[in-house]
Amino acid sequence: MTAEPLPGLDLDRLRTHLDAERPGLLAGPLTGELVQGGRSNLTYLVGDGQQRWVVRRPPLGHVLATAHDMGREFRVMSALAGTAVPVPRTHLLCQDDSVLGAPFYVMEYVPGTVYRTPQLTEQLTPHQRVELSWQLVDVLADLHSIDPDSVGLGDFGRPAGFLERQVRRWSKQLAASRSRDLDGIEELATRLAENVPATPRAGIVHGDYRLDNVIVGDDQRIRAVLDWEMATLGDPLTDLGLLAVYWEGFNGVERNPIAKGVGPEYGFPSARQLLDRYAERSGTDLSGLDWYVAFGFFKIAVILEGIHYRYIHDQTVGEGFDHVGALVAPLVAQGLATLKEE
CATH class of the missing domain: 3.30.200.20 (Phosphorylase Kinase; domain 1)
Incomplete structure (x- = not known):
């Protein structure tokens, strides 16, 4: 240092x-x-x-x-x-x-490894990749099973109307960070707003749950979940849809600085297997998850557009930001394709 x-x-x-x-x-x-x-x-x-x-x-x-x-x-x-x-x-x-x-x-400070690149995840054995994937899902299911009132978070958010507000919020975030035309993103936002599902149950939502937001100890156990800046009370399936996008939504994208090193192409279980594990662990019906996956694509696209905005205006620090803007359009296209598959 x-x-x-x-x-x-x-x-x-x-x-x-x-x-x-x-x-x-x-x-x-x-x-x-x-x-x-x-x-x-x-x-x-x-x-x-x-x-x-x-x-x-x-x-x-x-x-x-x-x-x-x-x-x-x-x-x-x-x-x-x-x-x-x-x-x-x-x-x-x-x-x-x-x-x-x-x-x-x-x-x-929690010592351990944050697996955010292929160079790091390739150090894991095939067995470790599978077991770490199951842990990641199990911790998410554990989070969603917590009664907010029992930990003093009963007033942490407003579950009623959560999904509608989420679509509006991220649409406003997009408007605040627009510096260029983005084909299809308004259509995606509109279709999400017109087809909001009913929330089956409310719980604590992390808001950005993925492998590179946890610290893994030398014993290959998850030691800490990080990055709670978007946590609230709402529909837990938004976490699951977003995790599926991070897991496979960037597959094959060259020079991708986001969510790289996970998914089947890196020897991890498929997103479908993660979802099945969550359903078994939590007893949750995931038949309507496509909307949540499409919303995950929209949300990440808006986040990356905000990062791109800050990068081109010299308002951020760190490496890997120069390629972020190119990721937005493919994410929008996948979000629209997911909705069309319903």
Whole structure:
């Protein structure tokens, strides 16, 4: 790690704030580094020579309303501590923009591997790939089985009308990040809005659940679920539809920096097998899942368009953003194709 200036993170200001809010936590001067791989909120690893922590804050510039809510992430991880869903221990939430220029929080550093590239997943044996896939599904089913009231999240969202609001919300996010014409994306949004299914049951929704949002320990067990910035109460099948898209929706896409290294082409079970595992584990009827998969394509397309917007306006940091814009149109086309298959 380095003591050099970091984009979006002033280590001296962070040290002063932590000394005031958590006296005795730090043993020495802070060093830090930007953790590569994040495509939305910025993640830093900081340390004092004896311990390490993780700091999360919104991206630099062009922050969409509600899309980078630090308080939301902090609250849901704090609430899930001690449940069957593994999460990092949370330490401090700061909503005062004067410290780092944006809200941020500090959480436990969980050692392990985030499998976000083919180079990493190819190190797994065929058996490990299968077992890790089942774990990923089982943790999601465990999350969806939690009674929100039992962990203090009964008021975390409004399940009634959740799907309708989701389509409207992501359509508004798209409008806020538009810098070019995107063939078919309005049609996809319209068809989703006109065919919203009835939610079978409400639960805690992660909002961006995939393999590269979990930390896997050396024992090949999932040690922490990360990136809760879009968590809420709503229809759990949105998580499942999105996972299916991440699992196989990018297959064959060249120079793809998103969700690469999973799915059948990399020796993992198919999305269909993951869905069957979830259905067996949770007892959920998945016969109407196509709408949720199509919505997953739409949601990721909007997210990537936002990242593309920030990239072309020099408002983000990190590597791999130059190819993100090219992924949007294929995702829209797959979303429309999924709806047409119904």
